[in-house]
Amino acid sequence: MTGPNSPSRTGTSPAKLSRHGRSKSTSSHCLLRCSTQEESSASPANNSSRSPGEEEEKDGGVLFYVNRTGFPIESVTWERMWSHVAAVHPEGQEMVDRIRNAAYLPKHPVPSVPTFKPSMSVPDWLVAIQNYMKALQYNHTGTQFFEIKKSRPLCGLMETAREMIRESLPIKCLEAVILGIYLTNGLTSLERFPISFKTQFSGHCFHHVVLGVYCNGRYGSLGMSRRQDLMDKPLTHRTLGELVAEFESSYKRYQHTLKKVKIGLYVPHDPHVFQPIEWKHLVLNAARLGAQEMRKELEKHGRDMRMKILKSSSAQSPIKERSRGKSLSPRRRQSSPQRRFTHRRDKSPASVERKPPELSTLNDGYQIRI
Amino acid sequence: MEPACRKDKPKLNSTPTRGDRARQKSAQQELKQRQRAEIYALNKVMTELEQQQFDAFCKQMQSQGE
Numbered sequence: 001m002t003g004p005n006s007p008s009r010t011g012t013s014p015a016k017l018s019r020h021g022r023s024k025s026t027s028s029h030c031l032l033r034c035s036t037q038e039e040s041s042a043s044p045a046n047n048s049s050r051s052p053g054e055e056e057e058k059d060g061g062v063l064f065y066v067n068r069t070g071f072p073i074e075s076v077t078w079e080r081m082w083s084h085v086a087a088v089h090p091e092g093q094e095m096v097d098r099i100r101n102a103a104y105l106p107k108h109p110v111p112s113v114p115t116f117k118p119s120m121s122v123p124d125w126l127v128a129i130q131n132y133m134k135a136l137q138y139n140h141t142g143t144q145f146f147e148i149k150k151s152r153p154l155c156g157l158m159e160t161a162r163e164m165i166r167e168s169l170p171i172k173c174l175e176a177v178i179l180g181i182y183l184t185n186g187l188t189s190l191e192r193f194p195i196s197f198k199t200q201f202s203g204h205c206f207h208h209v210v211l212g213v214y215c216n217g218r219y220g221s222l223g224m225s226r227r228q229d230l231m232d233k234p235l236t237h238r239t240l241g242e243l244v245a246e247f248e249s250s251y252k253r254y255q256h257t258l259k260k261v262k263i264g265l266y267v268p269h270d271p272h273v274f275q276p277i278e279w280k281h282l283v284l285n286a287a288r289l290g291a292q293e294m295r296k297e298l299e300k301h302g303r304d305m306r307m308k309i310l311k312s313s314s315a316q317s318p319i320k321e322r323s324r325g326k327s328l329s330p331r332r333r334q335s336s337p338q339r340r341f342t343h344r345r346d347k348s349p350a351s352v353e354r355k356p357p358e359l360s361t362l363n364d365g366y367q368i369r370i
Numbered sequence: 371m372e373p374a375c376r377k378d379k380p381k382l383n384s385t386p387t388r389g390d391r392a393r394q395k396s397a398q399q400e401l402k403q404r405q406r407a408e409i410y411a412l413n414k415v416m417t418e419l420e421q422q423q424f425d426a427f428c429k430q431m432q433s434q435g436e
Contacts, residue, residue: 071402071405072398072401072402072405073405078405081412085412085415085416088419089415089416089419090419095415099408099411099412099415100408102411105404105407105408105411106407106411107403107407108406108407108410137410137413137417138417139413140413140416140417140419140420141409141412141413141416142416145409167402167406168406169406169409170409170410170413226420255431366423366424366426366427368424368427369420
């Protein structure tokens with residue numbers, strides 16, 4: 001889908017125009033100019049945890065809107081959604097009128113919320129959850145229906161997950177992570193943690209997030225994406241490095257170069273916890289680290305998570321130690337600061353492949369979005 | 371005041387009645403259902419568009435490669 005960049009798309013007031021992808025604003029209508037996957041919009045004033053340099057990086061040139069006012073969707077948001085699709089679809093207003101003026105539209109069935117049975121294995125439960133999310137469908141409308149503020153307390157995000165189930169509408173990747181957390185709450189043998197990706201395609205940056213899962217020595221993921229191989233992965237990967245490598249390999253099929261990977265911490269199972277999700281405890285600059293070094297860091301982080309020696313900066317609960325296998329990681333008492341591996345020099349020959357600039361001119365500037 | 375007068379006294383309270391609230395709720399539900407139907411119809415169209423563009427892009431890349 002080509003992203004509309006005409007001036008008419010910037011119809012909202014400058015105060016609401018944001019290029020950042022994070023949903024931290026309380027404003028009702030935000031025109032967001034950002035990379036596809038970074039969900040929701042924000043006004044700069046409310047976005048205190050964003051680093052100054054990230055705003056420009058996230059600008060992938062594709063617009064999406066966010067519904068901030070609940071359901072039924074109010075008319076301003078509703079009309080904006082239709083204006084947007086009329087601008088991007090080749091049939092434009094004709095397509096819009098066909099749907100809006102239809103006397104009868106088929107009722108999309110409301111998928112049944114999966115219910116966990118004690119006889120189900122963890123992999124089966126994950127498949128049930130993923131199937132449920134797929135039944136909701138990936139949201140291609142250009143308007144995100146559920147506002148996700150990543151800095152919100154977990155209990156608040158779980159309320160949004162309940163709303164997603166209640167309203168039963170298409171979702172995108174960040175919403176899928178929240179929903180995945182909600183539906184796996186209570187399955188204490190399964191650990192969940194966010195995995196965020198920043199990739200580059202044809203000179204633009206794209207962001208994506210999935211819910212990493214760990215159970216009984218194996219890693220996998222849940223999520224939603226435009227691409228089937230960039231969402232759920234089975235619980236078969238022996239290490240976190242292997243899982244991330246699998247994603248990197250999938251990205252390559254779409255000519256996306258992995259730039260950064262951010263791994264969060266395990267999300268507590270208690271849905272009433274007030275602390276926010278830790279989204280990026282480990283940040284790896286894939287462009288600068290060699291593949292081996294990345295794997296090493298990921299493996300270390302995985303071990304540390306399993307040993308429960310990592311603590312979120314906002315965590316309230318004490319660190320629980322588990323004597324489970326051997327770990328070469330040093331013991332840590334306090335919360336480890338967010339580890340960023342951005343300044344290590346990659347001594348190997350240039351690992352960043354530069355795509356020929358003409359990619360962006362192919363097919364009227366179409367970009368393979370994730 | 372005579373009981374008859376009290377009966378004739380106009381009701382000044384403007385708060386919505388239970389019936390009004392029920393009707394409003396029903397109207398909201400209908401609107402939500404209609405919006406949901408339109409959203410999924412739209413999503414179908416936009417999903418197809420994305421797939422078409424992706425396929426065309428892949429074909430173009432292939433022919434460029436050749």
